Amino acid sequence: MxxxxxxxxxxxxxxxxxxxxxxxxxxxxxxxxxxxxxxxxxxxxxxxxxxxxxxxxxxxxxxxxxxxxxxxxxxxxxxxxxxxxxxxxxxxxxxxxxxxxxxxxxxxxxxxxxxxxxxxxxxxxxxxxxxxxxxxxxxxxxxxxxxHPCQELAHALALKEHLGNLQNKKYVLTWTYHPKPLNTAVANSALLIATKMGMDVTLLCPTPDYVLDERYMAYGYENAKANGGSLKISHDIEEAYSGADVVYAKSWGALPFFGRWEQEKPIRDANKHFIVDEAKMALTNNGLFSHCLPLRRNVKATDAVMDSPACIAVDEAExxxxxxxxxxxxxxxxx
Amino acid sequence: MxxxxxxxxxxxxxxxxxxxxxxxxxxxxxxxxxxxxxxxxxxxxxxxxxxxxxxxxxxxxxxxxxxxxxxxxxxxxxxxxxxxxxxxxxxxxxxxxxxxxxxxxxxxxxxxxxxxxxxxxxxxxxxxxxxxxxxxxxxxxxxxxxxHPCQELAHALALKEHLGNLQNKKYVLTWTYHPKPLNTAVANSALLIATKMGMDVTLLCPTPDYVLDERYMAYGYENAKANGGSLKISHDIEEAYSGADVVYAKSWGALPFFGRWEQEKPIRDANKHFIVDEAKMALTNNGLFSHCLPLRRNVKATDAVMDSPACIAVDEAExxxxxxxxxxxxxxxxx
Amino acid sequence: MxxxxxxxxxxxxxxxxxxxxxxxxxxxxxxxxxxxxxxxxxxxxxxxxxxxxxxxxxxxxxxxxxxxxxxxxxxxxxxxxxxxxxxxxxxxxxxxxxxxxxxxxxxxxxxxxxxxxxxxxxxxxxxxxxxxxxxxxxxxxxxxxxxHPCQELAHALALKEHLGNLQNKKYVLTWTYHPKPLNTAVANSALLIATKMGMDVTLLCPTPDYVLDERYMAYGYENAKANGGSLKISHDIEEAYSGADVVYAKSWGALPFFGRWEQEKPIRDANKHFIVDEAKMALTNNGLFSHCLPLRRNVKATDAVMDSPACIAVDEAExxxxxxxxxxxxxxxxx
Missing domain, CATH: 3.40.50.1370 (Aspartate/ornithine carbamoyltransferase)
Incomplete structure (x- = not known):
């Protein structure tokens, strides 16, 4: 065997x-x-x-x-x-x-x-x-x-606990600012599990440079097709958040600048407004918010979002x- | 609850x-x-x-x-x-x-x-x-x-094992030299627990600069009053050791020089004679010696004191x- | 007691x-x-x-x-x-x-x-x-x-598992190159246990400078005598490997240069050919190879030796x- x-x-x-x-x-x-x-x-x-x-x-x-x-x-x-x-x-x-x-x-x-x-x-x-x-x-x-497949399972379990059936729930994976370029692992994983659970997934990021590696994008499209969901890319914050059932935030470095991070810095710095805040969450369908942790408060998400009942990051960690x-x-x- | x-x-x-x-x-x-x-x-x-x-x-x-x-x-x-x-x-x-x-x-x-x-x-x-x-x-x-409240309990238990009832036993908390300014935590704690157990406590230190924070001094006086003991400050080594049942040693940095340690250094350096040695212990009432450990031998206490039957530091650690x-x-x- | x-x-x-x-x-x-x-x-x-x-x-x-x-x-x-x-x-x-x-x-x-x-x-x-x-x-x-006496026991157990009775088996402890001067502990220990088990032991090293400390050489000769084996020193690779039942490799620094390693470096560098390879193993009596690990592949022993059935280093580690x-x-x- x-x-x-x-x-x-x-x-x-x-x-x-x-x-x-x-x-x-x-x-x-x-x-x-x-x-x-x-x-x-x-x-x-x-x-x-x-x-x-x-x-x-x-x-x-x-x-x-x-x-x-x-x-x-x-x-x-x-x-x-x-x-x-x-x-x-x-x-x-x-x-x-x-x-x-x-x-x-x-x-x-x-x-x-x-x-x-x-x-x-x-x-x-x-x-x-x-x-x-x-x-x-x-x-x-x-x-x-x-x-980060263990995080995927923890995330999916938390979503099921709060939403029940996840089929065709509107799911937004949003890039956020972080002072350093971070690993794409959790972002890749969020794509994999959200599409595998048949959700309608939007990858929200500032520019096409922040789209994830083609391998994980391809898996996302495959999973979406196999499980009756969808996957699309958006650079429009308002459109992406509107009616969302789930907002999952993560920061990551743009792959075209991998290893040449100084050149990416001005782009990242220009997109601090991707922070998850109450105004954005108000656009959602009374949506849940989560993050894999550790999270820099008031950089990736505001205190108000983190301390709100919509935040299930601690459930996910548990x-x-x-x-x-x-x-x-x-x-x-x-x- | x-x-x-x-x-x-x-x-x-x-x-x-x-x-x-x-x-x-x-x-x-x-x-x-x-x-x-x-x-x-x-x-x-x-x-x-x-x-x-x-x-x-x-x-x-x-x-x-x-x-x-x-x-x-x-x-x-x-x-x-x-x-x-x-x-x-x-x-x-x-x-x-x-x-x-x-x-x-x-x-x-x-x-x-x-x-x-x-x-x-x-x-x-x-x-x-x-x-x-x-x-x-x-x-x-x-x-x-x-x-350091866990140390307090360990210390009190060791004293009770060796002395039985601690009420009005003569207890000396003595400052000692150490090449670096150390935390006042164990000194604060010694004051708290010794006064709580109703002992007659002397805080022995080189100058008024080494008196502990007013919060812990105040707790010490309160505890002493509530438990039938006493608390006093002394800068006289011979007076403090005379008739003592317990000598507890600790080094700590002088709070008025906190963060400006270079200015305290000459004062500390001038008081290396606060080391606990056999001559001082001979002044006590066949007193016990202890320390929270780690202890620098021949700086805070001599080998002779550490290896004597009066030393209960290992019991306290246990x-x-x-x-x-x-x-x-x-x-x-x-x- | x-x-x-x-x-x-x-x-x-x-x-x-x-x-x-x-x-x-x-x-x-x-x-x-x-x-x-x-x-x-x-x-x-x-x-x-x-x-x-x-x-x-x-x-x-x-x-x-x-x-x-x-x-x-x-x-x-x-x-x-x-x-x-x-x-x-x-x-x-x-x-x-x-x-x-x-x-x-x-x-x-x-x-x-x-x-x-x-x-x-x-x-x-x-x-x-x-x-x-x-x-x-x-x-x-x-x-x-x-x-390293725990390693000795693990080594002896592995040899007994593969060879049964170790009495008078031909055992070669060979020095090997390593970019840094290493501890003699495992080499000393190999001498001790191999002679204690009554094997016929050859210490193979590039020059007399690499002979081990006199204390451990003396123990080796004593053990050999007491247990019916032998101990000799060799600087001849071909002679040492010929007919060997066991080849045990280790790198160590030459004691006469201890603490003055720059002076030893040219000697070590000149002896990289002590690496355990298939040609040398072919001289043995279908011999076993082992090492205490960690081992630098293709420096101390080749991939071919490490991945061969003769290598029992993982058994020894277990x-x-x-x-x-x-x-x-x-x-x-x-x-």
């Missing part, structure tokens, strides 16, 4: 996603058990984390398992990912050994590895987590690379705990 | 403190159980720790719970504490979200946040832990900010484990 | 080592139990770790215990190891307090403390772990200082988990 990983929701059918969400809802009602008794998961963080670390570590504990947190390059050895390299530089160990050894110790390996933000043609290959998946002999979980239990138990069940 | 935190012992009556100490003594006799089975506590360290981290993590484990250790700004995102800020600086996330999200994950939140040592009028507001207490929906525990279990169980019991 | 530590295999008789290996093999067959229920171990890392950290933390969890990971000088206070020091420098706390306090909290203390690489006459005294052993009142475990459980349970059993 081929080993199955959880690298992207695109590898999972709609019924499989629905089953994970149902299992997550059950864990939300009944959080503790022995479904992972004696098992272990290695959490490898190449980048910082608060929610992800806490929710995975706690999820394992709730189900009788143990999570081991490793930070390669900080408290563990730096890792080589290229094949055939003469390793006389900074890296002390090859992914082949890291993944094979960890697979002897633990039952699951979860990896957070953000882009390096120098060359999108390199980063879009997502080679860190793919290398783990290639060499590991246990399932590998994506804790955010160039997509759901990370529940959906990740569902993912871990599902992956362990295949063995 | 209002949520109750453990931010300072001043929020707890003498009978409540006595009950926590009694519970701690029981945990010392019987360290393991299921009183926190399936529960979890987040330990947030804005500053380093050895004893606190180990004793909290172990205390949770002994009672069936799990502690999650987070270091915001290092392995988690930097946090904003001010309200209404346009977060376009270094902070990535607001305390409102951090505290609300953690409250969804864990049952208790414990925080270590030392002063920034730039402006005492700011640091004395203790706003980091107050913000956690404001936004969290689970109890918050002080792991040392500008007071008691951190027992008293923190009592605090955690007590806070969980309210829910 | 004198407290027993696990600082070096030289403190353990051959039958005691055999018993630990047998116990480890049992844990490999049956990894989970309650042999350490409610117990705890402090893991102190003065240097980074991946395998050691993961295998100790997981080993404790599998047997019902809890491991606490501390990094003194990073997330805990820097520690003083000298006796009688006036601690007015960088260290905040003396080993006497650290070891005594930790002994109150936990049941076992494990320490990783590499040499400082400035003065071998200092480093060879191994004073960090000796100080822990002196002051602790619980058993202390060596997680690599100037020897065995860390099993042998460390055996060590921990054995040490706890004495109490």
């Amino acid at each position: 081929t080993l199955r990983h959880f690298l992207t929701t695109q590898d999972y059918s709609r019924p499989e996603i629905d089953a994970l969400l149902e299992q997550a809802a059950q864990f939300k009602r009944s959080p503790r058990g022995q479904q992972m008794a004696g098992k272990s998961v290695a959490l490898l963080f190449f980048n910082p984390s608060m929610r992800t670390r806490t929710s995975f570590e706690l999820g394992a504990f709730h189900l009788g398992a143990h999570a081991i947190v490793l930070s390669p390059g900080k408290d563990a050895w730096p890792i080589e990912f290229d094949v055939g390299t003469v390793m006389d530089g900074d890296t002390e160990e090859h992914i082949a050994e890291v993944a094979r050894v960890l697979s002897r110790y633990v039952d699951l390996i979860a990896v957070r590895a953000f882009p390096k933000f120098q060359d999108w043609s390199v980063d879009r290959e997502d080679k860190v987590i793919k290398a783990f998946a290639q060499y590991a002999t246990v399932p590998v979980i994506n804790m955010e690379t160039i997509t 759901n990370r705990l529940h959906v990740q239990k569902a993912v871990m138990v599902s992956l362990l069940g295949q063995r | 209002t949520l109750r935190h453990f931010l300072t012992t001043q929020d707890y009556s003498r009978p409540e403190i006595d009950a926590l100490l009694e519970q701690a003594a029981q945990f010392k006799r019987s360290p393991r159980g299921q009183q926190m089975a399936g529960k979890s506590v987040a330990l947030l360290f804005f500053n380093p720790s050895m004893r606190t981290r180990t004793s909290f993590e172990l205390g949770a484990f002994h009672l069936g719970a799990h502690a999650i250790v987070l270091s915001p700004g290092k392995d988690a995102w930097p946090i904003e504490f001010d309200v209404g800020t346009v977060m376009d600086g270094d902070t990535e996330e607001h305390i409102a979200e951090v505290a609300r999200v953690l409250s969804r994950y864990v049952d208790l939140i414990a925080v270590r946040a030392f002063p920034k040592f730039q402006d005492w009028s700011v640091d004395r507001e203790d706003k980091v832990i107050k913000a956690f207490a404001q936004y969290a929906t689970v109890p918050v525990i002080n792991m040392e900010t500008i007071t 008691n951190r484990l027992h008293v923190q279990k009592a605090v955690m169980v007590s806070l969980l019991g309210q829910r | 004198t407290l027993r530590h696990f600082l070096t295999t030289q403190d353990y008789s051959r039958p005691e080592i055999d018993a630990l290996l047998e116990q480890a093999a049992q844990f490999k067959r049956s990894p989970r139990g309650q042999q350490m229920a409610g117990k705890s171990v402090a893991l102190l890392f003065f240097n980074p770790s991946m395998r050691t950290r993961t295998s100790f933390e997981l080993g404790a969890f599998h047997l019902g215990a809890h491991a606490i990971v501390l990094s003194p000088g990073k997330d805990a206070w820097p520690i003083e190891f000298d006796v009688g020091t006036v601690m007015d420098g960088d260290t905040e706390e003396h080993i006497a307090e650290v070891a005594r306090v930790l002994s109150r909290y936990v049941d076992l203390i494990a320490v990783r403390a590499f040499p400082k690489f400035q003065d071998w006459s200092v480093d060879r005294e191994d004073k960090v772990i000796k100080a822990f052993a002196q002051y602790a009142t619980v058993p202390v475990i060596n997680m690599e200082t100037i020897t 065995n860390r988990l099993h042998v460390q459980k055996a060590v921990m349970v054995s040490l706890l059993g004495q109490r």
Whole structure:
């Protein structure tokens, strides 16, 4: 049997996603058990984390398992990912050994590895987590690379809790300003899951430069078609917000300027008005607001929006705990 | 019911403190159980720790719970504490979200946040832990900010173990030299707990500049009056040590020089003779010596004092484990 | 009864080592139990770790215990190891307090403390772990200082799994190139365990400068004599590899150049051909290859060797988990 990983929701059918969400809802009602008794998961963080670390570590504990947190390059050895390299530089160990050894110790390996933000043609290959998946002999979980599938599930569960059936709900994914160019992972993921749930999705961004990578746009169109929803791009704030059931905000760097961020800065700086505020939310259909967190208040969304009943970002964050239990138990069940 | 935190012992009556100490003594006799089975506590360290981290993590484990250790700004995102800020600086996330999200994950939140040592009028507001207490929906525990209430309980328990009834025992809190200006937290806390236990307390320090903040001096006088003890200030080493039952040492920076430490340096440097040594201890009533640790040997106290039977600093450190279990169980019991 | 530590295999008789290996093999067959229920171990890392950290933390969890990971000088206070020091420098706390306090909290203390690489006459005294052993009142475990006894057991177990009886098997410990001068710990340890198991051992290195410290050479000759094996030094690659049953590779800095590494660099650079490759392995008696990891591919050994069936480095790494459980349970059993 081929080993199955959880690298992207695109590898999972709609019924499989629905089953994970149902299992997550059950864990939300009944959080503790022995479904992972004696098992272990290695959490490898190449980048910082608060929610992800806490929710995975706690999820394992709730189900009788143990999570081991490793930070390669900080408290563990730096890792080589290229094949055939003469390793006389900074890296002390090859992914082949890291993944094979960890697979002897633990039952699951979860990896957070953000882009390096120098060359999108390199980063879009997502080679860190793919290398783990290639060499590991246990399932590998994506804790955010160039997509963030655990966040997708948490987001979808929160939306279902508040809206019920999501079919053809009007969903806006809006770009917002942030002083630094950020990862497109959560934006890519929002497109994937919103279209997979059959919603009518608008990607709202300042200019065509902020449209997401063609791979994720294509998946979005495919998903929309397969699930009876739609996907369109808009640069018109008022049009996009009008009648929306859901506003999901995220900042990201424009891919055409990837690695040359100084040239993008004036464009970003000219679009601070994309902030989610009460005036924009008033255009919606009494819409919900969410964000993956961390969120810079009064930069991405105003205090008034964040503290309003429409904001379900904390619910979504809580759901990370529940959906990740569902993912871990599902992956362990295949063995 | 209002949520109750453990931010300072001043929020707890003498009978409540006595009950926590009694519970701690029981945990010392019987360290393991299921009183926190399936529960979890987040330990947030804005500053380093050895004893606190180990004793909290172990205390949770002994009672069936799990502690999650987070270091915001290092392995988690930097946090904003001010309200209404346009977060376009270094902070990535607001305390409102951090505290609300953690409250969804864990049952208790414990925080270590030392002063920034730039402006005492700011640091004395203790706003980091107050913000956690404001936004969290689970109890918050002080792991040392500008007071150190867990250390207070550990100290009081060690004194009771060695002296029995503490009423009107002669207690000296002595300033000592340290090459750097340190936090007044443990000194403030020593005043609070020693006066709360009804001891006759002398604050011994080189000059009036080293008297503690008026808030804690006032609490000390109040406590002394309410519990039949006394509090006085002395700059006379021989007078202070004479007949003492307890000598508790700590170094701290002089508040009038807060943030302008170069100006305090000559004063500190001129008072290295405040070191606790055998000659001074010989003046006491066969007195006990303690310190919160870490302690620089032969700077704050001599090897001879540290290695003498009078030194109960290791007992006090051990008691951190027992008293923190009592605090955690007590806070969980309210829910 | 004198407290027993696990600082070096030289403190353990051959039958005691055999018993630990047998116990480890049992844990490999049956990894989970309650042999350490409610117990705890402090893991102190003065240097980074991946395998050691993961295998100790997981080993404790599998047997019902809890491991606490501390990094003194990073997330805990820097520690003083000298006796009688006036601690007015960088260290905040003396080993006497650290070891005594930790002994109150936990049941076992494990320490990783590499040499400082400035003065071998200092480093060879191994004073960090000796100080822990002196002051602790619980058993202390060596997680690599100037020897690496846990690695020795894991290595021996892997060899026995693949070769059965090790008596008089031909064993080559070969120096390899690495861009930096590395610790001799694993090389010392390979000598100790290979001679203790009665193998016929060749230490292969480029020049006499790379012979190991006289203490470990002497132990090697003693062990060889006591266990019916042999030990010799060779600088001839072809002779050493010919007919070998085991090739164990490690890079280390030449002790005569200790702390003056620039002078050693040309010698090291001239010996890159010590890399373990297929041509050399072809000279062996269908020999096994292993390494303690981390290993720089195509510097210490080629991809072809690492990915061949002869390579048992991942088995050896896995065995860390099993042998460390055996060590921990054995040490706890004495109490």
